[in-house]
Amino acid sequence: MMIPFLIAVGVMCAITSLLAVIMVIADATIGNYGDVTITINGEKSVTVEGGHPLLSTLKEEEIFIPSACGGRGSCGLCKLKVLEGAGEPLPTEMPWLDPDEVASHVRLSCQVKVKNDIRIEVPEELFSxxxxxxxxxxxxxxxxxxxxxxxxxxxxxxxxxxxxxxxxxxxxxxxxxxxxxxxxxxxxxxxxxxxxxxxxxxxxxxxxxxxxxxxxxxxxxxxxxxxxxGDFYLRDTDSDIIFIAGGSGMAPIKSILHEMARTGSQRKARYFFGARSVRDLFLLDDMKALEEQLPDFRFIPALSDPDPEDHWEDETGLITQVVGRHVEDASQMEAYLCGSPLMIDACIAVLREKGMPEEKVYFDKFS
Amino acid sequence: MAQSPYLSRVQSEMRPGVITQDGFLGNDHRELQEILIEDDATVKRLNTTHAAIAARMHELMEAGAEGLGLPIDVPPHFEIQVDSVRGKLPCPFMGGTIVQKLNTTVFNTRLGREITYTDLNIHMIEEHGFYEGRGSLFRMPPEELAEILEMDLREPPPEDEEGATPRLCVRKDDHDF
The missing domain is CATH 2.40.30.10 (Translation factors)
Known part of the structure; x- marks a missing residue:
């Protein structure tokens, strides 16, 4: 009775040990992709250690692809063309890719594992x-x-x-x-x-x-x-400009305005900045100085819910309402928007109502 | 009853670092099935449904979205801010749902209490009866949601309406967990 039991236990132990050995060997061989070659834009080749995501592999080679989620496939920013060697897009990529992108071999570089030689296209501007x-x-x-x-x-x-x-x-x-x-x-x-x-x-x-x-x-x-x-920058035209921002959306607009002042821009510009109350406003002195430096610039802060103690006598209401009150005809203007996607979508709708062509609206959504 | 392979797969998707940095389970080491059952029982005890809770969250999110990213007052005594964070999140229940990372913060000025939830929370509560594990950053205890969002719990839950009854898992191929 005891001997068959011990034999059974022994056999089980032997099988388990054998499977463990096989797994260790497999991990060291199948999982080891060795050196692989990445050919970039048909011109440059780099040899890298295989088995790692394309995004981080390129970063090691000092080629930085935009990504806001740290490679988890949740921001959709790290798109690249992988022309050869990466197989079909993974289910984790599909929500981010439209049919045209799939057809032209666009992939999320954080989801593509470099297992063999691949050919990729990297936009030239990313090399800088x-x-x-x-x-x-x-x-x-x-x-x-x-x-x-x-x-x-x-x-x-x-x-x-x-x-x-x-x-x-x-x-x-x-x-x-x-x-x-x-x-x-x-x-x-x-x-x-x-x-x-x-x-x-x-x-x-x-x-x-x-x-x-x-x-x-x-x-x-x-x-x-x-x-x-990023491609959010002031286009080189003579059109009148509408800037719209809220919160930290101030940052790129401020940079653009300072550059306009430095280069002596003569363009007419109106900057609508949305905040809830006075305590949410900032850089007012900076904006005042820009009003003096630029020939036709006005900063228009608007408060959606000023506190009574703010004694606010300027613009009130949602930024969309304020833009609607100030802009009659936007058909010859261009707009630069930065802030919450909710604000941007609502402002785009107002600008369209005012006649602004869609291609003249440039925005940087926090999304 | 043993947890189904499907729920085990979902549970592994909920681990830290898979979909989100912190995962969905916090320091809750129970099986997902147990978490779902306990919260489902709480919701029944509250005389409501997952769908009704999700509907209230959605209603307040929509009211707050009128602020275009800024906090606004919503009657009777809420201050709500709806804001976006860069990116989207897939639902860990693997149904292919992807939602924008939209955060809704509801401050109940009468109670002096606040709760922040995402669009993914609304989806997971409505479709999967999942309120996240204990200790998770976005854990939404049903009783706390009902209290802060001031749900009317006097009416019986609409069990006869399709899709309104409490559900633990909507995967048609895997109700048996």
């Missing part, structure tokens, strides 16, 4: 994206929930960007994250301040990066960023 080591030079409260962070560039010492673009800010490991994560923030400083940059970061409850910046970041600390990214 660099990683920068910086030091926090100053942190300033702009409002109760927005901080201005000034970073001194250490290596490289300067950055070339177009006013309106954004960078990725690396949040180091801390209580809310067990690995570094990146978040995108628009540059609020002007592009001629090569050695330093400024960001405006609004606190979002439970946000990994905003919590870090608002509760942990200190002057003197080293921070890694990469950039610049």
């Amino acid at each position: 994206v660099k990683q920068f080591e910086t030091e926090v030079k100053a942190i300033r409260d702009l409002t109760h929930d927005i901080k201005e962070v000034r970073l001194k560039l250490i290596e490289p010492e300067g950055i070339e960007f177009t006013a309106g673009q954004f960078v990725h800010f690396e949040v180091p490991v801390y209580a809310l994250t067990d690995e570094p994560v990146y978040r995108a923030y628009s540059l609020s400083s002007g592009p001629t301040e090569h050695g330093e940059i400024e960001l405006e970061i609004r606190y979002v409850a439970n946000g990994i990066c905003t919590t870090y910046v608002h509760q942990h970041l200190e002057v003197g600390q080293n921070i890694t960023i990469n950039g610049p990214y």
